[in-house]
Amino acid sequence: MIDVAQASHHVQDAYAFELPLGIHLEIPQPFEAIGFRISKFMLLELAVALLMIAVFVPLAGKIRGGRPPRGRLWNLLELMLLFIRDEIARPAIGRHDADRFLPYLWTTFFFILSCNLIGLVPWMGSPTGSLAVTGTLAGIALCMSVGAGMRKLGPVGYFTGQIPHMELPWVLAVFLKPMILTIEVVGVIIKHGVLSVRLLANMFAGHLVLAVIMGFIAATAQSWLWYGVMPASVIGAFCLNILELLVAFLQAYIFTFLSALFIGMAIHPH
């Protein structure tokens, strides 16, 4: 039988890398004494962050002074940066304010995209397949939108801006407006919570399905069925990997787009 727990083991965070030829590479734990253990996802996040620094700092140098970038990779990266600026940030936040949020949106997009993509590298994993990661990113998005709204409208202005404008007699307004405010505030938190669950579900489910399909091969290893299951599983896993590639980009885009939309809603109430 397929051990789903066994399959999910490859999807979730771990304290070791399972490399080919049965090599089991334990991550050294220098801080275990103070109760802190370094996990696989932590190292991968760190690798993603270093990779981004190694890529975008040189890109900034290459286009300094408005020069066009030379080379396919640099043009591709700049195309993505421009896409986020022109198709996400400016329409969602407004041309005037958008550029202030570009550093956050660019970091978010490329961090999530890289975390998604590194899960497609053999023996690695997707940190975005863990709620701790997606939840934290959504929490930062929440702080960004609430912080942006408060900075623009003041703390009081931000919260009163959440209440839709209504012509009410004051007797009703005293009861209704706090209730509406509560609903709106909870709504904002839920919207950001959904942001984290959407990304998590997409990455977790995608990798789980891949793991299960590959698990079919192990499950049928003792039987003649293996000769039919193995090629089908390999082809299926290959196709799903292509799909995962699309999902990796799509989810990074959706997270960034919705994040920009929430910021836009916070600084332009109604």
Add this chain to the structure above:
Amino acid sequence: MFIRLVPGLALGWALMNAAVAAAAGDGHAGGGLNPLDFKADLAIWTAVVFLLLLGVLGPTAWRRIVQALDEREKHIDGQIASAEQANAEAKRILAEYEQRLANAEAEVREILERGRREAEALSRRMLDETREESRREKERALREIEAATDDALRELIERSADLAVDLASKIVEAKLDRSEHAKLIERAVAGFSESAASKKRR
């Protein structure tokens, strides 16, 4: 910016943590397969890595990229503006030269027309003058002929008068008889009429 974010971040993270802890309360029974498993250390690590990344990339990459893109846009806008200006200038010059060309054509046409007109007038004038000249020449010839005729007639009359006087003196001298006298007159008249007839023939 990050310092302002931290309290809010902590609040958001705490809310999320509480929500997840509630949701995942009975999810651990599945033997490790729990997508809602929330690891606080990974969450803090993620926040630290993300915010540090934002802090590093902000001044070293993002701000410079924004600046570079703005500069490029400005540069392109400037180039478009100068190209438009050059285009307008070229159009203006083209129009000017076309106008000049049209003017020159009209001028050439006018010059040709004037030349033709002048040539016609000149030839007509020359023709008229020639005609007048020949007419005057003819008139003068006629007048001369007339004058010559008159002279001849006058001479003839004078000579016939002389002849008559001469004849008369001869008659007187000779004391002619009646028959000789008649013959003489007859001869004189014949001579006269002969000379008159010859003049008329002429």
